[in-house]
Amino acid sequence: MALRSVAETLHQLLADVPTWGTESRNLAQAQGAILAADVCAQIDVPPLDNSAMDGYALRLSDLSAGAPLRISQRIPAGANPCALQAGTAARIFTGASIPAGADTVVAQEDCELVGDTLAVNIAPRLGQHIRPRGQDIAEGQRILLKGHRLLAADLGLLASLGVGSVQVGCRLRVALMSTGDELREPGEMLAAGQIYNSNRPMLAALIASLGAEVIDLGIVADTPQATRDALARAAATADVVISSGGVSVGEEDHVKAQVEALGSLNLWKLAIKPGKPLAYGRVAEVPFFGLPGNPVSGFVTFCLLVRPYLLKMQGATQLQSPQWAARALFDWPRAGTRQEYLRARVTPGDAGMEVEIHPQQSSGALSSVSWCNALAVIPIGKTLSRGDSVDVIFLQDIS
Numbered sequence: 001m002a003l004r005s006v007a008e009t010l011h012q013l014l015a016d017v018p019t020w021g022t023e024s025r026n027l028a029q030a031q032g033a034i035l036a037a038d039v040c041a042q043i044d045v046p047p048l049d050n051s052a053m054d055g056y057a058l059r060l061s062d063l064s065a066g067a068p069l070r071i072s073q074r075i076p077a078g079a080n081p082c083a084l085q086a087g088t089a090a091r092i093f094t095g096a097s098i099p100a101g102a103d104t105v106v107a108q109e110d111c112e113l114v115g116d117t118l119a120v121n122i123a124p125r126l127g128q129h130i131r132p133r134g135q136d137i138a139e140g141q142r143i144l145l146k147g148h149r150l151l152a153a154d155l156g157l158l159a160s161l162g163v164g165s166v167q168v169g170c171r172l173r174v175a176l177m178s179t180g181d182e183l184r185e186p187g188e189m190l191a192a193g194q195i196y197n198s199n200r201p202m203l204a205a206l207i208a209s210l211g212a213e214v215i216d217l218g219i220v221a222d223t224p225q226a227t228r229d230a231l232a233r234a235a236a237t238a239d240v241v242i243s244s245g246g247v248s249v250g251e252e253d254h255v256k257a258q259v260e261a262l263g264s265l266n267l268w269k270l271a272i273k274p275g276k277p278l279a280y281g282r283v284a285e286v287p288f289f290g291l292p293g294n295p296v297s298g299f300v301t302f303c304l305l306v307r308p309y310l311l312k313m314q315g316a317t318q319l320q321s322p323q324w325a326a327r328a329l330f331d332w333p334r335a336g337t338r339q340e341y342l343r344a345r346v347t348p349g350d351a352g353m354e355v356e357i358h359p360q361q362s363s364g365a366l367s368s369v370s371w372c373n374a375l376a377v378i379p380i381g382k383t384l385s386r387g388d389s390v391d392v393i394f395l396q397d398i399s
């Protein structure tokens with residue numbers, strides 16, 4: 001029987017996302033959080049007409065009249081100036097409030113003080129170097145939409161509006177467990193037959209990058225009992241459970257059977273390379289993802305399938321990363337039976353983006369992931385010749 005496609009799997013996963021609560025969060029805690037309601041501006045930004053230059057504020061008609069302009073006041077940023085006396089100029093600094101009556105700012109490089117009067121060397125334009133109130137945002141304007149993921153610039157934007165806290169999707173607690181008797185932690189000595197646990201820090205970082213809290217359950221032994229105990233503990237403390245390893249067909253792969261014992265297995269195996277044995281279900285009522293143990297398989301399936309799920313759970317509207325067309329600098333002569341995600345590097349070429357692939361595409365070769373800046377997508381049954389167009393997904397959008 002044909003394996004379920006990546007698109008169909010994603011569709012089914014997203015249809016199964018549970019409803020999730022919202023909470024109020026201070027801006028300092030809101031990076032990566034998903035807005036639970038539209039944000040409308042309560043004030044104009046900037047809230048005052050202000051100078052874009054260090055210089056002098058004046059009324060252009062006074063200057064045109066030709067009389068010498070005496071300096072009648074000094075206005076630093078933050079001051080509340082009085083109205084400009086007719087026939088005078090005000091010393092002013094960048095960001096300072098334009099006094100009533102002034103309509104133009106002359107940069108200090110374009111004028112000089114002769115005694116206590118101003119000599120302007122370059123004829124100014126009416127209104128120059130003034131940033132009017134509301135230039136950026138007008139009061140009442142809808143500025144960010146529900147479902148938007150808050151990144152650095154959004155936090156600055158909200159602060160510019162005077163918004164100190166926002167209603168966002170509740171922070172997810174995600175339990176992470178690494179199954180495998182062969183695993184040791186970095187810093188420990190390796191005995192024969194053992195390898196280091198690379199999935200743990202990688203998956204913890206991917207989870208944390210979504211603003212979720214990681215509940216790290218460490219390494220779990222390859223026995224039915226240890227697997228079941230860890231799954232039960234995870235489901236009791238977390239909102240989502242993620243395991244790595246033990247989801248394939250070997251006798252040492254216990255995850256699926258224990259998930260079925262404690263809840264249900266809803267999806268298993270899909271037409272993706274790497275990552276075929278990805279499992280999804282519920283432990284008790286808690287959503288569960290069983291990522292394949294091979295590190296590249298875990299990375300790719302997390303980015304393409306788990307990440308959109310976790311984003312949707314928190315209320316996000318933008319779930320998938322865009323695919324861009326690039327020109328292949330490689331041949332791909334073998335048509336596959338699973339959609340393949342090659343570790344690739346995209347660079348600018350003379351005629352647009354060009355993409356090369358890492359020579360080692362094994363699902364155990366993490367160096368290919370560290371090296372790449374994109375995944376090149378090879379659909380089922382497709383071959384490629386050098387020069388053909390191939391879709392790429394930039395990793396900076398997803399990891």
Ligand SMILES: Nc1nc2c(c(=O)[nH]1)N[C@H]1C(S)=C(S)[C@@H](COP(=O)(O)OP(=O)(O)OC[C@H]3O[C@@H](n4cnc5c(N)ncnc54)[C@H](O)[C@@H]3O)O[C@H]1N2
Pocket residue numbers: 178179180182183195196197198199200244245246247248249250253274275276277291292293294295297363364
């Ligand atoms: N007879 C079959 N064997 C396998 C199949 C299959 O269809 N038939 N599928 C293969 C594919 S595809 C994948 S992917 C793997 C998935 O295996 P599991 O999810 O069961 O994972 P393990 O067997 O536990 O480990 C696989 C591999 O990854 C290493 N690993 C595991 N955890 C970690 C970790 N935390 N850090 C670093 N490396 C880890 C582990 O040592 C193994 O080398 O199954 C294939 N087999």
Ligand code: MOO
Pocket residue numbers: 272273274275276277292294297363364
């Ligand atoms: O497809 Mo498996 O996911 O690594 O080889």
Ligand SMILES: [Mg+2]
Pocket residue numbers: 245246247248249250252253293
């Ligand atoms: Mg296995």
